[in-house]
Amino acid sequence: MPKLQTPVLDRVNEPRDLRNFSTEQLRQLAAELRAELVDAVSVTGGHLGASLGVVELTVALHAVFETPDDRLIWDVGHQAYPHKILTGRRDRIRTLRQGGGLSGFTRRAESEYDPFGAAHSSTSISAGLGMAVARDLKGESRHVICVIGDGAMSAGMAYEAMNNAGARHSRLIVILNDNDMSIAPPVGAMSAYLSRLISSRSFLSLRELAARMARHFPRGIERTARRAEEFARGILTGGTLFEEMGFYYVGPVDGHNLDHLLPVLRNVREAEDRGPILLHVVTQKGKGYAPAEAAPDKYHGVSKFNVITGEQAKAPPGPPSYTRVFADALIREAEKNPRIVAITAAMPSGTGLDRFAARFPDRCFDVGIAEQHAVTFAAGLAAEGMAPFCAIYSTFLQRAYDQVVHDVAIQSLPVRFAIDRAGLVGADGATHAGSFDLAYLGCLPGMVLMAPSDEAELVHMVATATAIGDRPSAVRYPRGEGFGVALPSVGEVLPLGRGRILREGGKIALLALGTRLAEALKAADELAARGLPATVVDARFAKPIDTALIEQLARQHEVMVVIEEGAIGGFAAQVMQHLAARGLLDGGLKLRPMTLPDRFLDHDAPRAQIEAAGLSASSIVQTVLGALGVARAKIVPLR
Numbered sequence: 001m002p003k004l005q006t007p008v009l010d011r012v013n014e015p016r017d018l019r020n021f022s023t024e025q026l027r028q029l030a031a032e033l034r035a036e037l038v039d040a041v042s043v044t045g046g047h048l049g050a051s052l053g054v055v056e057l058t059v060a061l062h063a064v065f066e067t068p069d070d071r072l073i074w075d076v077g078h079q080a081y082p083h084k085i086l087t088g089r090r091d092r093i094r095t096l097r098q099g100g101g102l103s104g105f106t107r108r109a110e111s112e113y114d115p116f117g118a119a120h121s122s123t124s125i126s127a128g129l130g131m132a133v134a135r136d137l138k139g140e141s142r143h144v145i146c147v148i149g150d151g152a153m154s155a156g157m158a159y160e161a162m163n164n165a166g167a168r169h170s171r172l173i174v175i176l177n178d179n180d181m182s183i184a185p186p187v188g189a190m191s192a193y194l195s196r197l198i199s200s201r202s203f204l205s206l207r208e209l210a211a212r213m214a215r216h217f218p219r220g221i222e223r224t225a226r227r228a229e230e231f232a233r234g235i236l237t238g239g240t241l242f243e244e245m246g247f248y249y250v251g252p253v254d255g256h257n258l259d260h261l262l263p264v265l266r267n268v269r270e271a272e273d274r275g276p277i278l279l280h281v282v283t284q285k286g287k288g289y290a291p292a293e294a295a296p297d298k299y300h301g302v303s304k305f306n307v308i309t310g311e312q313a314k315a316p317p318g319p320p321s322y323t324r325v326f327a328d329a330l331i332r333e334a335e336k337n338p339r340i341v342a343i344t345a346a347m348p349s350g351t352g353l354d355r356f357a358a359r360f361p362d363r364c365f366d367v368g369i370a371e372q373h374a375v376t377f378a379a380g381l382a383a384e385g386m387a388p389f390c391a392i393y394s395t396f397l398q399r400a401y402d403q404v405v406h407d408v409a410i411q412s413l414p415v416r417f418a419i420d421r422a423g424l425v426g427a428d429g430a431t432h433a434g435s436f437d438l439a440y441l442g443c444l445p446g447m448v449l450m451a452p453s454d455e456a457e458l459v460h461m462v463a464t465a466t467a468i469g470d471r472p473s474a475v476r477y478p479r480g481e482g483f484g485v486a487l488p489s490v491g492e493v494l495p496l497g498r499g500r501i502l503r504e505g506g507k508i509a510l511l512a513l514g515t516r517l518a519e520a521l522k523a524a525d526e527l528a529a530r531g532l533p534a535t536v537v538d539a540r541f542a543k544p545i546d547t548a549l550i551e552q553l554a555r556q557h558e559v560m561v562v563i564e565e566g567a568i569g570g571f572a573a574q575v576m577q578h579l580a581a582r583g584l585l586d587g588g589l590k591l592r593p594m595t596l597p598d599r600f601l602d603h604d605a606p607r608a609q610i611e612a613a614g615l616s617a618s619s620i621v622q623t624v625l626g627a628l629g630v631a632r633a634k635i636v637p638l639r
Contacts, residue, residue: 004039026262026614034082051080052285065143067087098605108247117431119440121149121155122148125174132170145174150175174277178254250277257417319455322480323479326456343391345366346366371397372399386465387416396568415430438569441543448468483518497547505528507557508533508558509534511575
């Protein structure tokens with residue numbers, strides 16, 4: 001494939017290089033930047049569609065504002081790939097999402113041009129307002145610009161921040177990147193003209209003069225005149241909601257037309273005597289790359305792909321993913337139980353509920369990026385006798401923790417949490433790793449917390465959760481494919497809080513939770529080859545723990561290793577506390593917890609992350625040998 005020709009982009013080492021370019025040169029830069037982006041992501045995979053949609057906007061922002069002194073905050077961060085290329089990271093862009101390479105999101109430690117790290121949505125306006133207030137308190141004069149996608153505007157946090165910003169009247173620029181509407185050319189030209197007009201100094205000065213005159217009128221007339229002007233602009237532009245929240249609304253503006261974008265951004269930059277301003281920019285996801293334009297959902301996050309055809313690289317056919325196994329198991333349960341409903345927070349395909357929605361469209365609810373609402377909505381359904389399954393990624397459920405405690409657990413409502421992406425998640429890194437759910441759910445009274453060791457166990461646990469009707473329950477399962485085990489046609493309701501012994505051994509016991517069981521079995525093979533047969537147990541439940549089985553293991557073994565893919569304070573902590581309370585740690589039992597390390601693990605290949613976390617079979621063997629006082633030897637994993 002011929003090398004990309006990018007003569008203008010080659011002249012850009014940092015954003016200040018853009019500020020002497022003509023509009024025509026910036027237009028050419030945008031075209032070259034788009035080509036570079038497509039070429040890079042075809043090699044690395046990643047979030048393509050959103051980044052393609054903000055190419056011109058990214059160029060315009062860095063050309064108009066004095067970044068990094070002016071703070072530019074990208075909401076979520078997966079639309080920031082063009083920003084990374086323009087801010088001194090072009091030479092590393094093909095390391096994106098790889099071990100030791102660039103993060104797939106904005107990250108403070110990575111660049112001074114990333115003033116705030118973001119991988120979860122709807123945080124930009126809150127962070128930006130904090131920076132704006134800090135600027136004012138320190139007597140500084142920089143601009144703070146927040147770019148928030150329209151999807152992120154479905155989250156309540158964005159409106160909480162806007163309400164606060166409007167009330168404070170702090171100088172803040174919010175750019176609403178709206179990629180869910182379009183503007184016909186004539187309408188776009190008129191909108192651009194109006195946007196330039198109402199954001200200009202002359203208009204703002206005239207508006208201020210009118211406001212001063214109106215203050216001499218009787219109060220009722222003044223209020224009527226002010227609101228008439230606001231609503232007139234709102235009718236023209238659609239910004240009444242934002243005006244009511246205290247923002248000065250400008251737009252909509254075509255986000256791919258630099259002739260429209262640049263003058264409006266310059267006007268907004270110069271409006272220093274204004275309070276918060278919202279600029280409504282309309283873009284198209286996947287803009288400029290035909291396959292992504294045709295299928296924006298398919299190209300939101302991509303694997304490696306062929307630039308010419310757009311065909312994404314496919315792994316060889318393998319076992320179904322845990323996500324799919326969950327969805328199919330839930331569909332089977334819902335066919336038998338009309339009370340089952342499913343809730344997701346803007347992740348229908350990510351959680352598998354798109355499959356459920358296709359089968360039961362009236363029983364599936366996507367509430368948008370609103371995890372708090374999702375949980376309490378599920379609680380309301382449960383209170384009326386429905387059987388809700390709330391399917392949310394582990395890290396996203398963190399955002400609704402108060403609702404889990406207050407609205408579900410305290411009232412003992414039978415909401416079933418399907419927790420996808422539990423454990424390490426590879427290329428998405430620490431921001432999306434489900435490290436903490438065992439700790440933050442395991443401490444809640446009455447919670448039933450399950451973790452399948454393989455995909456067949458997940459089918460049984462969906463059936464078990466369905467049967468639990470008097471308290472909340474959760475099933476946590478990892479990202480990626482299962483092990484290829486045979487799937488049961490009907491899920492079995494498991495006895496609550498009971499594990500299972502898979503192998504009987506000698507003085508060593510390996511108690512594993514979830515999919516770490518596979519590594520425990522490999523470790524047992526290695527130990528057996530060394531003459532150290534081990535008992536291997538699948539815990540199944542992180543809460544309630546199988547106290548009888550755990551006590552039996554403690555009494556009958558010299559070394560007991562507890563293995564989980566979760567942070568400190570989870571399953572192993574519950575096991576240790578129970579054994580300590582029963583005095584079973586007083587007689588010389590060598591108990592060794594193996595959890596995720598007490599640090600955030602960077603993005604990397606999944607296997608490399610497991611090795612770095614110390615949760616591989618070889619690490620289990622070394623832990624056992626260390627507990628027995630055997631000299632540490634290099635462990636060669638069994639084939």
